[in-house]
Amino acid sequence: MTLLDSPTIDCVQQRIKRKLEDFIDDDLSSSDLVSVRMRKDDPNPDSPSSTATLNSFPDQITTHHPHFQPRASSSSICSFPNFTQFFVRMISGGKTLVLHGNPEDKIMSIHEKIQSATGIPLMEQRLIYGGKQLHWEQSLSQCGITNDSGLHLVGRMRSTGHPQAWQVVDDLVSVICRLCKGERGVCIKSVKSRLMEFLNMTPKDGIDHAAPYLNIFLSSSAIAALVMLYMSPHTGNKECAEDSIQHFIKSSRNVLPRPIYPEFAPIVLEFCKLLGRATAHDDPLYKLCRSSLGSMVEHVKIGRNSKYYDGSSYKKVVIAVQEIFPFVDELAKKLSEGLISSMESNFGPSPNDVRDFAAFVRPLKDAIVSQVPFGTLIPMPYNQNLPCYSEEVKFLYMLFYDLLANLQLCLNKVEDVVKKEKGDGGWDQYLSILKELHYISELYQGAEDYFWTNLKSYKASLCYLIVRYAKRGDDYKWILDHKDLTDFESRRHLVMMLLPELKDEYEELHEMLIDRSQLLSESFEYIARADPDTLRGGLFMEFKNEEATGPGVLREWFFLVCQAIFNPQNALFVPCPNDRRRFFPNPASKVDPMHLDYFSFAGRVIALALMHKMQVGIVFDRAFFLQLAGMNVCLEDIKDADPYLYNSCKQILDMDPCAVDEDTLGLTFVWESEELGSMKVLELLPDGKQITVNSKNRKEYVDLLIKHRFVTSVSQQVTHFARGFADIVTDEEIQKCCFKSLELEDLDGMLHGSESDVSVDDWKAHTEYNGYKDTDPQIYWFWKIVGGMSAEQRKVLLFFWTSVKYLPVEGFGGLASRLYIYKSNESFDRLPSSHTCFYRICFPAYSSMAMMQQRLNVITQEHVGCSFGTW
Known part of the structure; x- marks a missing residue:
């Protein structure tokens, strides 16, 4: 059994929309809620036999398509003012029974008409109106049934294969109906509890068992009812619906096993559709449902048709491409608005919008790629016909250029602000949007080259964004290969984001x-x-x-x-x-x-x-x-490792071809090397001793020589x-x-680390004092002595002080902390000590520069300076 869209759901959506336009007045009743259920003994409501049964009573019962609003004909209601026309929502296929009756007719007679039309036994029927079950002995007038009233047909669950699931859904709808009418004494908490009861009873042992249950929820009026509750003006209803829907959707990820969870996507999609029509797109509940759907579509199969062939069998398409396309359009507009806003304020595109955009774009692009011949790109302007997705192809192409144009304006702004060092704001999502645009560019001829060519003009901005906003765990493979667009600082940062993060525990x-x-x-x-x-x-x-x-x-x-x-x-x-x-x-x-x-x-x-x-x-x-x-x-890569071999190979390649062919070199395809005191000969090709190096094969000889010497021998x-x-x-x-x-x-x-000698000026600029002032003679002596040291002595002193012998490329500014000179209370005959963890050196107030120099000379000896610090 598969999850299919019911026409009745569209009818509900129309009714919800109509009611919302009327601001959901207090006359809301169960006639606004439709429940459709497939009977076990009538699985196909559109079958000829079913249609014939419904049409066999033209004077009393007619079929009604849910997209068509019912109205009385001039030959019936107008001619017989004592008759009441009302509608019974059927339990199969979205059919609606249109019944006529006298206000004094008993409910029992209505059940009999339904049995005649559908074959559902009397004892298996229940009629719900106004949130209450109608009793057989009551009349239409006693139940308050007037023209165009809508009744809700519910069986007694014995004719369905999943009676408990239907019971829970029907009870849920009934409770919501009463809440929407503003009835007192209805337990609001029961809405959430029934939702969780339904979720928990859904089988967890396979899609075949779980799908019918999820289909029940999708085919019923439960989703429409929950949205109606969310829009209800009665106190507490909106909060109840919001909390219940959020909990229901979030819990589905944990309650449903991973293979079954994607089957929940059509339910979330239906929530998105109804909420999207009933509320603004910045409504928090709508955004939650949209984000949840986005996280699901990466795990479900999407396509244009209801089925796809996986190479062995036909499988179901859970969501159609057309269903996610509107979300891409909506989110693309949100991103454009955010980019424009970020140029004028500190507020840019929302991280949630960027994440949702990526979630919907990727399956859309993958679906398009599946229709394109392998290894080819789509030419633009687009004058060809793919089997599917022509509109989507054109839309994504325009979206790519529009968003990239906005981003280029933003990158200009980044460069201006960074140059002026006035801070930043609203830029944190630029890299993520660029990543998605690059992903789209891979679909079209020339688009990827266009993307990278344009980014080259914004190298400074791009490097700043990487260092400022690139975070561990994000995917930056799209830019790692383009080293011409980055500098050392940004490349180092990206690699550090690939490495594990140190823990503080x-x-x-x-x-x-x-x-x-x-x-x-x-x-x-x-x-x-x-x-x-x-x-x-x-x-x-x-x-x-x-x-x-x-x-x-x-x-x-x-x-x-x-x-x-x-x-x-x-x-x-x-x-x-x-x-x-x-x-x-x-x-x-x-x-x-x-x-x-x-x-x-x-x-x-x-x-x-x-x-x-x-x-x-x-x-x-x-x-x-x-x-x-x-x-x-290659040859140029071995220049430092083996200059002798490098020069020899260069000579072989540069020699006159005639001289090589005359066997001037006397070379064959062998490699002779000394290993552990003995000479070894290795053939570079099978029977290499018999193959003479000539002008035609000398390049191959050099390549094989390098491969053996620098690859094979150390593989x-x-x-x-x-x-x-x-x-x-x-x-x-x-x-x-x-x-x-x-x-x-x-x-x-x-x-x-840094290749430069240790700069005393940089060292001094990054040093602070405790117990000393920078005007004290001891501080003056100290820096004068350090300034007179050799480069190696400074390295040893630095190592003694910090356990750092090679500074970062930024110099002292690249260290994790500033350095400190502490005044100690030790006697003058004591050597300086260090606390390397805190970059701290300590020495007493020596009485003369000569005394200080003698003490520093001791610790700047290599064998003394190492491991001399205290902690």
Whole structure:
């Protein structure tokens, strides 16, 4: 059984609309509520047999289509003024029985006419009018039935397959009807309780069992009744309806299993339709229903037809594209209004409107794509005919250009305001709207190029928005590949949003107690053997036999362990000859049987260092970096890692072709290398020893040479490093995205830090004093001494003071805190001390500059400055 739109619902909507236009006066009665129910023994109300039965009593009963308003004919009512015409809402197919009777006729006679027309036994019928059941012995006049009255036919539930569900719905409608009439003594809370009773009784063991129940609710007048209650002027009715509908819709997500939940979407859609007609689009209940529907459409199948073929069988389309199209139109207008408003005030597009817009646009675009030949784009102007969605195709195209034009005006405003440093406001949804416009642009020929070409003019604004508003958990893959539109700061921010967020809970930190003399091996045990979830929670570091703990000690550990990992003596990595700061995996690392485990450990440590924003003085070689990003390595990428091989390959490629063909080089497709003291020969192609390098195949020879030297020979090491990195960032796709989103120089800045010498002026500008004043002689002496230090001495002093040896690329302004100089009460013979967690150095008021210089010279020695701080 499927959920189908009932024509009767449209009739109800017309009646609701008509009543709302009359401001819902106090004469509201049950005649405004229609209940339609499919009988178990008459599943098809439109079948020939059913129609024949209804038409067999033309003098008493006629069928009435719900879109046609009933009116008495001149030959009946006008001719017989003592007769009363009234309508009985049938329990099948939206049919309405039009009956004529004398005011003194008993209700029993009405039941008999219904039985003659429908075959429903007398004992299975109930007639409801004014919220009350009519008794057989009463007359029409006693029940107050007048011309054009509407009666509500309800069976006694024995003729339906789901009597309890029908009973709950009928009771719900009856209660609402009484509330709308303003009756006293009706329990308002029963509306919510009956809704939840219906939801809880809906079967949870499969769509086939649940769908008939949801169809009952959709086919009944319950939705229309609830909307009528929401619009009712009687005290408490609006609040009751709002609370009940909200609770009903929100609870459906938790009560209904995930496979069944999409079947609830047509119910929410019906709420949206009725509320959209009865209220303004900024009505909170309407917006809740619209948002709920938006969250559902991504899980349901939408299309133009009632069924679609999934390759094995035909399946139901739960919602038609035409049903969600009006919401896209409505929300697009709201976004345009918000964008225009944001240029004049601090209020821009609503986050809820942007989220709903995305929720409805995506299935609409997917439905269009399903009609387009695979891999093709739709040309515009649109002069072709797709099987479906011609109007939608044109509409989305115009929507894309209109919204993008408004956004360009907004980005101009952003750039002007940022330059003047006057603050911002109303811009927080610009990136999200741009993402959706890019998504739409992928549908049309030339639209995506147009999108990126226009954004290039607004690079400064785009970078500002990224740094200011890009949040963790949002999808920024649409922009990560376009590095020409971003700068270092914005790319770094986007990558940080890909990394896990550090937790502040002290109890969840992964604790490490490490002996300095066994730094690498013990760090390996703590990091490589730990559950990645534990490491993502944060780290707590302490060195054995030392009192110091906290962030300063953790910064020191990161620096020291990274220096150890990349120390060539440990055979994991080798420095590049042309740039000793850069490292590449050592092809001969297998001298250590645990080398691959250590590469996984190294990947985890580097990911954690990035996550903790630690500058460790290490950078990667380009060939290593490209492999981590899942990209190919070419000749220009090996210049630093192996300058000898680079120059040799360049010579081979640049040589005169004739000289190469004369076998001047004497080369074949083999690679000779020294490994662990012995020479090894590897064929680059099958039977490579017999293939001579000539002018036609020399490019292939060079490519194979580079691939073997920088890819194949270290593939296991790179794979394990990447796997360790992925352990921290949660998966391999994010790992590749982190590196692919950056330039190599970006990673240099994030891992190594500033390449510039420590600036004393910048240092001084970011330092505050406690116990001293900046005019004290000790402060004057201190900065004069620091100014005379060598670059390395300043690094050691900085490390002693903060556990930071390499500053961020922004200099001291990039540190998490300002630095402090504290005046201590120690005697003059004491050396300075530091509290690295708080970036604090302490020293007494030395009596002379010479004394201070002698004390500072001691702590700026490399072996003293490291790990000398107290905590």
